Structures are given as structure tokens and as C-alpha cells.
Amino acid sequence: MSRKTAVIAGASGLMGQHLARHLIATGNWDVIGLARKPLPIRDMRWIRVDLGEVADCTRALDGLHEATHIFYAARYDHPEGVRESAAVNTTMLKNLINILDPVATLTHVHVLHGTKHYGSQLGPVPVPIDEDSPRAPGDNFYFEHEDFLRDRSRGKPWRYTISRPHAFCDLTTDYPRSLGLVFAVYASIQRELGEPLWFPGSAIAYETRTQFSDLSLLARAITWMADEPRCANQAFNVVNGDYPRWSEMWRKIAAWFGVNVGAPGKIQLTQLMADKGPVWASMISKYGLRQTRLEQLALWPYGDYILKPEWDVVSSMAKARRFGFQDSVDSGAMFVRQFEYYRAERIIP
Numbered sequence: 001m002s003r004k005t006a007v008i009a010g011a012s013g014l015m016g017q018h019l020a021r022h023l024i025a026t027g028n029w030d031v032i033g034l035a036r037k038p039l040p041i042r043d044m045r046w047i048r049v050d051l052g053e054v055a056d057c058t059r060a061l062d063g064l065h066e067a068t069h070i071f072y073a074a075r076y077d078h079p080e081g082v083r084e085s086a087a088v089n090t091t092m093l094k095n096l097i098n099i100l101d102p103v104a105t106l107t108h109v110h111v112l113h114g115t116k117h118y119g120s121q122l123g124p125v126p127v128p129i130d131e132d133s134p135r136a137p138g139d140n141f142y143f144e145h146e147d148f149l150r151d152r153s154r155g156k157p158w159r160y161t162i163s164r165p166h167a168f169c170d171l172t173t174d175y176p177r178s179l180g181l182v183f184a185v186y187a188s189i190q191r192e193l194g195e196p197l198w199f200p201g202s203a204i205a206y207e208t209r210t211q212f213s214d215l216s217l218l219a220r221a222i223t224w225m226a227d228e229p230r231c232a233n234q235a236f237n238v239v240n241g242d243y244p245r246w247s248e249m250w251r252k253i254a255a256w257f258g259v260n261v262g263a264p265g266k267i268q269l270t271q272l273m274a275d276k277g278p279v280w281a282s283m284i285s286k287y288g289l290r291q292t293r294l295e296q297l298a299l300w301p302y303g304d305y306i307l308k309p310e311w312d313v314v315s316s317m318a319k320a321r322r323f324g325f326q327d328s329v330d331s332g333a334m335f336v337r338q339f340e341y342y343r344a345e346r347i348i349p
């Protein structure tokens with residue numbers, strides 16, 4: 001198989017890193033990562049660049065003739081609760097394409113988006129959500145990216161694809177916006193205190209159906225889109241493919257940690273965890289855990305945000321299946337793998 005050269009924008013981000021490692025492990029790719037603060041990842045080259053600054057992009061990128069694929073997984077800074085800037089995120093993609101398109105031998109551009117495309121974070125949307133479901137009201141860089149790529153790819157030798165995953169799930173231990181870490185650290189503290197695993201959302205939220213995107217599955221889906229000619233210029237939902245109710249997931253999480261299930265609607269993680277730093281510090285010494293600080297380990301407002309919707313969030317995988325992608329992941333087993341990993345890494349007791 002001929003070698004391909006992937007330029008991953010946002011290669012230090014949660015999915016960017018995962019995708020870089022996935023491509024390197026196949027042995028078929030040369031991988032070049034772009035970020036303002038590169039990370040050490042073996043067997044890849046880094047280019048430090050601010051994609052929002054056209055002059056910096058020109059300086060850093062206009063010699064990248066070898067790029068065959070762009071995987072765009074960047075997203076400009078957005079503190080929790082602050083909306084992503086459509087303007088900055090759109091400029092970042094445009095700067096990258098404007099510079100690489102004329103100089104490189106591009107065959108494929110993939111952009112990583114999400115279910116916010118459909119507005120499922122804003123209120124109920126008809127489910128299952130398919131890829132032709134209407135765009136959310138208001139602005140969103142996803143729309144500007146998609147419209148830009150559709151126009152820009154006309155008459156070019158390259159095609160584009162778009163993935164629309166939901167909440168990312170991965171084994172990383174140093175990324176606090178992670179549901180696995182939020183659940184694992186919260187449940188460990190509750191067990192230590194002899195308290196139940198209260199569900200932060202309402203009783204209605206507790207019975208809604210939800211979904212997750214395992215990052216290994218997402219990496220396989222993204223490389224499949226890049227390789228499958230029928231995917232050209234198409235968008236695909238990419239989720240695990242099961243749609244558990246939170247109540248089912250909650251019972252499984254509580255059972256794994258050996259704690260009682262608590263009623264919904266009584267607590268917010270952000271408030272409940274606010275004074276638990278000393279408990280966590282004492283657990284670190286008691287169980288010989290790796291040194292971590294509670295407020296940096298898990299992002300509690302993210303947990304509250306994900307557990308809040310009082311409506312089903314269900315993206316159809318029918319289109320991906322029709323086009324040939326058959327992979328799925330059992331979400332309960334996925335969380336158990338994460339908890340076992342955190343225990344093995346001495347993050348939790």
C-alpha cells in the first residue's frame with residue numbers, strides 16, 4: 001500500500017492525539033501534527049502554528065507539498081459554558097485550506113464536527129437524528145466549514161468528509177472534560193464517604209436515551225471515510241450504536257464501584273464536589289494513588305451539562321451502515337474498560 005501523509009490540525013487535542021496514534025499504528029501513514037503547543041508523540045512530526053493567524057500559517061505551512069490528507073480536529077479555546085467562536089474556528093480552517101490547497105497534492109479533507117450540528121444540546125430534536133436533519137438555529141462553525149468545503153472542493157482533485165460524533169470517550173487520564181473520569185472520580189469519592197451515587201440530572205433526564213462516541217471507533221470511522229470513495233463529500237454520524245437510558249448506565253456504574261444508586265435531581269456535581277479536595281487528597285495517601293488535584297482531574301460542570309438534557313439524544317447510524325461501516329461499541333463495556341484502566345494507572349482506588 002502506498003504511504004500517505006496526514007496533516008492533523010489540532011493533533012494535541014483529545015481526538016487529534018487519538019487519530020495521530022491510530023494512523024501511526026497502521027504503518028501506512030506519515031503524520032504531521034499542527035498545534036500552537038505541540039505534544040511529544042513518537043514517530044510524528046510537529047509544526048507549531050497558530051491557525052487563526054494567516055501570516056503564521058504562511059510561514060509554517062507553505063512548504064508542505066507532501067500532504068495528501070488533512071484531518072481537521074482543531075477547535076479554538078472555549079472555556080466551559082462559553083460558546084465556540086464561529087468566526088475564529090472558520091478562519092482557522094480557511095487559512096489551512098487556502099495555504100495547503102495550492103501547494104500540496106491533496107486527495108482528502110476530513111473535518112471533525114459533532115451532534116451540535118443538529119442542536120440536540122439546545123432542546124429536543126426529532127430522533128433518531130439522521131444526517132439530513134435540519135441545522136440548529138443560530139451560527140455554528142460547523143455550518144461555515146461545511147459550506148466552505150462544498151464550494152472549495154468543486155473541480156478539485158480532493159474530496160471532503162465530515163464526522164458528527166457525540167460525547168467523546170477515551171482512556172486519557174489528563175483530559176478533565178472526560179465522562180469516564182467524571183464518573184470514576186465521583187463514584188470513588190461517594191464510596192469512600194459511604195454515600196450513594198446521586199444522579200445529577202432530573203428524574204426526566206434519568207430516563208432519557210443517550211449516546212457516546214468511543215474514540216477508537218471514531219478513528220476507525222474517520223479512516224474508513226478517507227478510504228471509501230462512496231463517502232466523498234458526505235457527512236456521517238459516528239456514535240457507538242447503542243442508546244442506553246441514563247438509568248441503565250447509572251446502575252452499571254454504581255454496581256462496578258459497589259455503591260448504591262442514588263435518586264435523580266438532588267445534587268449538582270459542580271456543587272457537591274466543590275469541597276471534596278481534602279477527601280480526595282486523603283484517598284491519594286490512603287490508597288497510594290498517583291498525585292492529582294481534584295479540581296484539575298475531572299471537569300464537574302461538563303458532567304452536569306451532559307447529564308442535564310430532558311430529551312433523548314439519538315443519532316442514527318443507518319447511513320454509515322448503508323455505506324459499509326459496521327463497527328459498534330457496547331457503551332457499558334467501554335466505561336468498564338476506562339474504569340479498569342484508571343485503576344491500573346492508580347488514578348482511582
Ligand SMILES: NC(=O)c1ccc[n+]([C@@H]2O[C@H](COP(=O)([O-])OP(=O)(O)OC[C@H]3O[C@@H](n4cnc5c(N)ncnc54)[C@H](OP(=O)(O)O)[C@@H]3O)[C@@H](O)[C@H]2O)c1
Nearest residue numbers: 010012013014015035036037050051074075076114166168
Ligand atoms: N470533546 C467532545 O466530547 C466532542 C464531542 C463531539 C464533537 N466534538 C468536536 O470535535 C472537535 C475536536 O474536539 P476535541 O475535544 O478533540 O478538541 P480539543 O481537545 O479541545 O483540541 C483542540 C485542538 O485544537 C488546537 N487549536 C486550538 N486553537 C488553535 C489554533 N489557533 N491554532 C492551532 N491549533 C489550535 C489545540 O491545540 P493548541 O491549544 O496547542 O493550539 C488542540 O490540539 C471539535 O469540533 C468538537 O466540537 C467534541
